[in-house]
Amino acid sequence: MAENQPMIQVRKLVKSFDGRVVLDGIDMTVETGKVTAIMGGSGCGKTTLLRHLIGIMRPDSGEILVKGKDITRFDETELDAYRKRFGMLFQMGALLNSLSVHDNIALPLREHTKLDEKIIGVMVKMKLELVGLRDFEHLKPSQLSGGMQKRVALARALALDPEIVFYDEPTSGLDPVVSGVIDQLIMDLSHRMNITSVVVTHDTRSAFKIAHRMVVLYRGKVVADGPPEAIRESTDPLVQQFIAGSPDGPIPLRQSSRDYLEDLLDME
Numbered sequence: 001m002a003e004n005q006p007m008i009q010v011r012k013l014v015k016s017f018d019g020r021v022v023l024d025g026i027d028m029t030v031e032t033g034k035v036t037a038i039m040g041g042s043g044c045g046k047t048t049l050l051r052h053l054i055g056i057m058r059p060d061s062g063e064i065l066v067k068g069k070d071i072t073r074f075d076e077t078e079l080d081a082y083r084k085r086f087g088m089l090f091q092m093g094a095l096l097n098s099l100s101v102h103d104n105i106a107l108p109l110r111e112h113t114k115l116d117e118k119i120i121g122v123m124v125k126m127k128l129e130l131v132g133l134r135d136f137e138h139l140k141p142s143q144l145s146g147g148m149q150k151r152v153a154l155a156r157a158l159a160l161d162p163e164i165v166f167y168d169e170p171t172s173g174l175d176p177v178v179s180g181v182i183d184q185l186i187m188d189l190s191h192r193m194n195i196t197s198v199v200v201t202h203d204t205r206s207a208f209k210i211a212h213r214m215v216v217l218y219r220g221k222v223v224a225d226g227p228p229e230a231i232r233e234s235t236d237p238l239v240q241q242f243i244a245g246s247p248d249g250p251i252p253l254r255q256s257s258r259d260y261l262e263d264l265l266d267m268e
């Protein structure tokens with residue numbers, strides 16, 4: 001791979017549901033080893049874009065090149081191979097409560113590799129060390145705090161040594177101190193291990209701290225794309241309103257495209 005080839009290039013990505021355009025020609029780049037934050041208000045298409053990036057949704061048109069290969073054209077076998085190359089941290093953690101922390105992290109290794117248990121044991125310990133929880137491997141997820149569960153879920157996402165980690169709202173529902181720990185882990189993985197991170201988030205404070213590049217969506221379009229300093233200085237009122245989290249501005253509070261009266265009359 002060329003030294004400066006981007007990890008992911010999204011080109012003219014379009015997706016509609018029932019005739020309603022949700023991704024409207026998205027162009028964006030994810031640099032290798034960097035943290036890219038995908039941001040925007042509720043319903044702007046962040047999750048839909050993430051689903052395309054992880055290959056569980058196909059676009060109507062456009063391309064997603066991962067190291068130069070268009071994953072939108074992958075068959076199931078190629079997609080399976082692609083999925084082993086990335087880790088995903090879901091909003092809800094998605095840990096199995098019936099299993100210990102150790103077994104949760106060992107699960108992807110047992111499913112996708114033929115490594116023996118001894119090696120798996122060492123790898124689990126290494127991943128737990130990365131997230132600072134090596135002493136907790138025999139507990140059940142329900143015995144841990146929300147923030148610790150997130151860190152275990154991150155250790156599991158790292159189990160197969162992924163090149164890319166996708167995060168869906170990694171700090172949602174966490175208090176500022178715990179959010180800070182997760183932010184630090186995401187930054188460390190990029191700095192120390194050159195892991196490429198794609199973080200979908202509402203949390204502007206966290207995004208400004210961790211992201212090398214921010215992509216702001218509005219109604220399925222990219223309205224700003226650049227390093228945090230450039231986004232902060234943007235004169236675009238949409239971007240400023242989003243950063244300030246203020247209800248007054250060009251982003252309407254209500255997002256329904258249907259007229260309220262029309263909606264009510266339809267209920268007859």
Ligand SMILES: Nc1ncnc2c1ncn2[C@@H]1O[C@H](COP(=O)(O)OP(=O)(O)OP(=O)(O)O)[C@@H](O)[C@H]1O
Pocket residue numbers: 017018022040041042043044045046047048049
């Ligand atoms: N499978 C689907 N079928 C129909 N409509 C969908 C589907 N998935 C998403 N949508 C619609 O696409 C729009 C964008 O949704 P999406 O979940 O991508 O937004 P979001 O930016 O992630 O929002 P939030 O921050 O609230 O999670 C929404 O109006 C949603 O209702």
